[in-house]
Amino acid sequence: MSRRAFREAPRPVVLLLGWLGSKAQNLSKYQKMYQDLGAQVISHQPSIMETAYPAAADRAILNFMKDFNYRYSVLCSMRGEAPPVLVHAMSNAGFIAYGTMLHLASLLRPQPLAPPLTPAAGAGAGGTFEFDPSAWRAAGSGARLTASPASPADRSYRLWGASASASASASGGEAGPHKRQHPLLWDPSSLAVLSAFRQVLRNTQGIVVDSAPSQATVNVWSLGLLSAVLSQPAQSVPEAHPHLLRLARRATERYLSLPPVMQRIREVRHAWQHSVPPCPQLYLYSKADALIPYQHIERFMDQQAAHSTSVLHHCWADSPHCEHLRRHPEQYRSIVRSFMEHCLHSGQTSPESWI
Numbered sequence: 001m002s003r004r005a006f007r008e009a010p011r012p013v014v015l016l017l018g019w020l021g022s023k024a025q026n027l028s029k030y031q032k033m034y035q036d037l038g039a040q041v042i043s044h045q046p047s048i049m050e051t052a053y054p055a056a057a058d059r060a061i062l063n064f065m066k067d068f069n070y071r072y073s074v075l076c077s078m079r080g081e082a083p084p085v086l087v088h089a090m091s092n093a094g095f096i097a098y099g100t101m102l103h104l105a106s107l108l109r110p111q112p113l114a115p116p117l118t119p120a121a122g123a124g125a126g127g128t129f130e131f132d133p134s135a136w137r138a139a140g141s142g143a144r145l146t147a148s149p150a151s152p153a154d155r156s157y158r159l160w161g162a163s164a165s166a167s168a169s170a171s172g173g174e175a176g177p178h179k180r181q182h183p184l185l186w187d188p189s190s191l192a193v194l195s196a197f198r199q200v201l202r203n204t205q206g207i208v209v210d211s212a213p214s215q216a217t218v219n220v221w222s223l224g225l226l227s228a229v230l231s232q233p234a235q236s237v238p239e240a241h242p243h244l245l246r247l248a249r250r251a252t253e254r255y256l257s258l259p260p261v262m263q264r265i266r267e268v269r270h271a272w273q274h275s276v277p278p279c280p281q282l283y284l285y286s287k288a289d290a291l292i293p294y295q296h297i298e299r300f301m302d303q304q305a306a307h308s309t310s311v312l313h314h315c316w317a318d319s320p321h322c323e324h325l326r327r328h329p330e331q332y333r334s335i336v337r338s339f340m341e342h343c344l345h346s347g348q349t350s351p352e353s354w355i
Helices: 003-008 024-036 048-052 054-079 091-106 133-141 164-170 188-202 218-230 234-240 242-256 259-274 294-306 329-344
Strands: 013-017 040-044 085-090 204-210 281-286 311-316
Touching (some): 013 024, 013 054, 013 091, 024 085, 024 329, 040 054, 048 054, 048 091, 048 218, 054 091, 054 188, 054 259, 085 091, 091 188, 091 204, 091 218, 091 259, 204 329, 218 234, 234 242, 281 294, 294 311
Parallel strands (some): 013 040, 013 085, 085 204, 204 281
């Protein structure tokens, strides 16, 4: 794509989700990268509390979804069109945060997610998108909207990785064995937020996943928690804090066996496979990652591809966890830029030419 065509493309909105314990200054270089590409960035830094406790996560994520809806509605009103959305999730915390958003949005299922909105026929790359500004403003402000909750079966907590019968029921049949209604479904303002965010999902045209996901193992989760609490790189924690790591592993083993935690893990995985927008996904990872085994990421990519998802990837040999941009700045920016071009102008750029 020419530089002129890229500049004239619709300016996307990037939903940037940081890693566990990340701060605004940690994400500034990612924000600048996207801003240099003409995108506007709305970021969220998942806290330890909202990542570890499903009940706290639901409320925190819902509040962020409400804020995102409002800011997105402002952009819609200013531009007179609904801009395309790109997602950039960092590490397991970003992966879980977006999976929680997908799960919560899936609780309200008036209809399946449609493909991302495309410019009106004949309008070209700068064509307009259809949207309802009044609905966005109402949802962003928490006003009451008329929303139709799903049937009791569809309101059940969605499972991933269960038995074949449970998996089938979770994807549209009768409710699985852990059926219970989510309290958010009885709150009209929460229904409005979820309804508006489903429109965001319909406009999502690409997803970048950096250094994730992993399986929910004791080693990965305990090391990730200590790395976030101590604000130290994962590769330095085992040698610097062996006793703390042993204690963290014991606590994590009990934590991962808690029913609410096990259920949330299944919900997130199921949402990523059955409620994710139908758009390309780019996985950026490294064989030198001391926290997330690259085999876990590749196994998940295979599972996504088996669900007819367009999966692209780039694997480095030497960059530590979530440090690919720091170690390979020019290459990282080039890959992300090319992925943006591919997502916003599908068919104009061949992925094989740059991945």
